[in-house]
Amino acid sequence: MTLQNTAAIDLGTNSCRLLIVDAQGNTLYKNAISTRMGEGMSAHNRFTDEAIKRGVECFCSFKMLMDQYKVDKYRAIATAACRMAENGAYFVDLIKRQANIELEVIDAYEEARLNLLGGMLNVQNETCKYAVVYDLGGGSTEISLATRSLTPEILHTISIPWGARNSSEKFNLVDYDQEKAAKLADEISGYVRKFVKDAKLSDYAGDVCFIATSSTPLRLAHIAEGWTPYKRDRADGMKIAAKEFDKAVSLVQAMSSEERMLHSSIGPSRADIFNSACVIFSQIYRDLGAGELVASLKSAVDGIVMELQNGN
Incomplete structure (x- = not known):
């Protein structure tokens, strides 16, 4: 039986986090990148072109790391910024096409639930x-x-x-x-x-x-x-x-x-x-x-x- 490495990505309004662990739960890689997806968003409720570029670059680099660590299972979530941005669906599709990562936009309750699981540790x-x-x-x-x-x-x-x-x-x-x-x-x-x-x-x-x-x-x-x-x-x-x-x-x-x-x-x-x-x-x-x-x-x-x- 092959032991699996697992990854999680959390895209927030200001930063994007990646955690990769081995089958025993040991951390192989952990980092947060300042993507500033919400920068300038308050004016028109849309991601700016610059924010989209930063986001795509981040996910492409994360995909390379996931491949490097031979990740078998992952879940990638997006929270408030993607929930609110009028072009959030476009960004999610772009991540799939350019980084080959399925990005899931979750609601506030699921966001709270996942943070609970982590914080309780x-x-x-x-x-x-x-x-x-x-x-x-x-x-x-x-x-x-x-x-x-x-x-x-x-x-x-x-x-x-x-x-x-x-x-x-x-x-x-x-x-x-x-x-x-x-x-x-x-x-x-x-x-x-x-x-x-x-x-x-x-x-x-x-x-x-x-x-x-x-x-x-x-x-x-x-x-x-x-x-x-x-x-x-x-x-x-x-x-x-x-x-x-x-x-x-x-x-x-x-x-x-x-x-x-x-x-x-x-x-x-x-x-x-x-x-x-x-x-x-x-x-x-x-x-x-x-x-x-x-x-x-x-x-x-x-x-x-x-x-x-x-x-x-």
């Missing part, structure tokens, strides 16, 4: 029975309450139609502005407070842990601790107090555009969206009442490969 040693996972993307943010297990049951979930990329453009928050940040925070807070009420989150007080997937908590952890250079795996699974995130957010808000571009934990690919990311990220943990969070690099791609290896 970082809280297996916790004693709480429940977990709240939130994933801050480039074009949307999903928050879910679920049972804490490797096969979690979703009890309540919400998709907020704002992420780091589209909110930065809509609220003009490339550089920090207190008034504009307050408007975005108020917008996000409305969704989160509704989630807290509808999920009856207070009923789970003391028996719930909070997990934040995406790179934002990992980058903020580096900034709070003063770690350089940025290494994605360093803070993966780390439990961090909300006050430490507050400290990091304040440091980011005081940075100039040039300082963000030069900072190893932000860099040129995120300098224009990181202020909005910080506003969304911090408003959510405040409204959730989370005193500490587990920062998780593990997310949808980890959930995908786990399911593929289990025959799902």
Whole structure:
């Protein structure tokens, strides 16, 4: 019997992730490419020609890597940007024709479910029975309450139609502005407070842990601790107090555009969206009442490969 290598691709609004594992689940390759698919999309709700070119180049390079590692099974998903873009179907077809990869546009619920599967891998040693996972993307943010297990049951979930990329453009928050940040925070807070009420989150007080997937908590952890250079795996699974995130957010808000571009934990690919990311990220943990969070690099791609290896 031939042992199979498995791959997962997750195309978001700002970056595209590839994970390749062997039959035992050992990581063979893992990387994220800044495709910025949602850049300039807010004006006409369409992918720009430049974004499409970056996306195609990324998928073609990922296909070469998958062939190099002799991948037998894979699942490639696309999330908020492809759901919203008027030319999203055209892009999916282009990926099939040029990269020979079947790209599946998933709904917000499936996105939340896959991120849950990945994030749960970082809280297996916790004693709480429940977990709240939130994933801050480039074009949307999903928050879910679920049972804490490797096969979690979703009890309540919400998709907020704002992420780091589209909110930065809509609220003009490339550089920090207190008034504009307050408007975005108020917008996000409305969704989160509704989630807290509808999920009856207070009923789970003391028996719930909070997990934040995406790179934002990992980058903020580096900034709070003063770690350089940025290494994605360093803070993966780390439990961090909300006050430490507050400290990091304040440091980011005081940075100039040039300082963000030069900072190893932000860099040129995120300098224009990181202020909005910080506003969304911090408003959510405040409204959730989370005193500490587990920062998780593990997310949808980890959930995908786990399911593929289990025959799902």
